[in-house]
Amino acid sequence: MSLSILKSIYNILFLTLLPFIGMSQIADTVRIKPDWNPSRLHVGIEGSRLIGTAIKGYKRSLGGMVDLDFHRFLLAFEGGAEEINRLKTYEYTNQGTFFKWGLDYNLIPHNKYRNMVSLGLRYAKSRFSDQLTFAEENPWFGTQTLQFSNKDVSAHWTEILLRLNVHVWKNVLLGAVLRIELMKNVSAPDQFIPFDIPGWGRNWKSGTDDKTANMGFSYYLIYNFSFRKKEIPLKKIK
Amino acid sequence: MRFWLFFLSFGFCLFESCNEIEDCTLDPYGNYAVATFDVLNDEVQIIAFDSIILEGFGRLPGDQDTLIGLLLPLPxxxxxxxxxxxxxxxxxxxxxxxxxxxxxxxxxxxxxIRFYDLDTSYHSFDSLVIVGSEVHFDYVPINFEIYL
Structure with missing residues (x-):
């Protein structure tokens, strides 16, 4: 990965976290005993995928997430399914599923509304099949209709996340996630390089080579299932 | 909540800024390789063929011209x-x-269609040099140099 991409990633993370750096300028702290027992389960549906399905005629997708808290950490799982049908001068179809799991670290555990800003890491895996059909105009052989397909292609990659959850009403939260997707690896496809990868996005950058890094943004509508009372850690004393 | 709204608008801006400008005229891929002929001991460097046959297809158009180069269609x-x-x-x-x-x-x-890893399995010319092993008009305008 080039230095400029790393610089961009650093700048985005720095600028987004800037407000919280100011919050942490506090003189003294109270040491509290960590509570590692889970206290609640978040179950969410990815709103951005539902909106995308409604407004983008070529794409149907569904995604969701579950996370469980352990002290300041969250064990998180995400998954979804995607179906793409791009109808241009060619027809490209892609159907598949994706699954992501990893850990989040809550940066503001003492927030009295249990809002959350967290940094996370995910391992992601996708499995899909795709097909490309197009007419090739050739001055020697005439117009030929060509069809190529890949079956059971798998891809995996790593994601760095900045996540924000805000309580909006009773047990309902809104979540937003900024993702930086890296280290993509696609298993050898049968006939052609896939144009899309479910869960990752566009695999092929226009006119050049495949995308080695990607950036994504997701919105979630989350329900909080609380199964035991957990004390909010005391805020640091000034 | 304000920060969440900021985050939301940040996402929309990000999506908008990621839109790529596409120029189809820059597509460098073609469906033929290019060969040029170099005739030894001939100052004009041209050759006239009676016909050129592609196996499984037949005669190529324009095959009776005097040639210094030739397009080789690839099925x-x-x-x-x-x-x-x-x-x-x-x-x-x-x-x-x-x-x-x-x-x-x-x-x-x-x-x-991208044609790549071009190679020769057989030829009966005096000699042949593979100049470019990929059909890519930006990088390799000529694929084979054929010496007669």
């Missing part, structure tokens, strides 16, 4: 193309092997 469904060059006194043959990779060059452009 997509095969991985080898065999050409026979007839002059009034001799017959030359050239068998090209290649790999095929379909791709969508850009979302709004037509799908293209």
């Amino acid at each position: 997509v469904e095969n991985t080898e193309a065999v050409f026979h060059y007839y002059t009034d006194s001799s017959l030359y043959s050239l068998a090209i092997t290649y790999k095929v990779q379909p791709l969508i060059y850009a979302l709004s452009c037509e799908a293209a």
Whole structure:
């Protein structure tokens, strides 16, 4: 990965976290005993995928997430399914599923509304099949209709996340996630390089080579299932 | 909540800024390889063929012209193309092997075929040099230099 991409990633993370750096300028702290027992389960549906399905005629997708808290950490799982049908001068179809799991670290555990800003890491895996059909105009052989397909292609990659959850009403939260997707690896496809990868996005950058890094943004509508009372850690004393 | 709204608008801006500008005229992939002829001991460096036959297809158009170069059509469904060059006194043959990779060059452009790993499995010319092993008009305008 080039230095400029790393610089961009650093700048985005720095600028987004800037407000919280100011919050942490506090003189003294109270040491509290960590509570590692889970206290609640978040179950969410990815709103951005539902909106995308409604407004983008070529794409149907569904995604969701579950996370469980352990002290300041969250064990998180995400998954979804995607179906793409791009109808241009060619027809490209892609159907598949994706699954992501990893850990989040809550940066503001003492927030009295249990809002959350967290940094996370995910391992992601996708499995899909795709097909490309197009007419090739050739001055020697005439117009030929060509069809190529890949079956059971798998891809995996790593994601760095900045996540924000805000309580909006009773047990309902809104979540937003900024993702930086890296280290993509696609298993050898049968006939052609896939144009899309479910869960990752566009695999092929226009006119050049495949995308080695990607950036994504997701919105979630989350329900909080609380199964035991957990004390909010005391805020640091000034 | 305000920060969440900021985050939301940040996401929309990010999506908008990631839109790519696509120019289909920059598509560098074609469906033929290019060969040039270098005739030894001939100052004008041109050659006239009676006919050029592509096995499985037939005669290539324009094959009776005097030539300093020739386009070699590559069938997509095969991985080898065999050409026979007839002059009034001799017959030359050239068998090209290649790999095929379909791709969508850009979302709004037509799908293209990339021919790569071009090689020769047989030829009967005096000598032949593979100048470019990929059909890519930006990087390699000529694929084969053929010496007669």
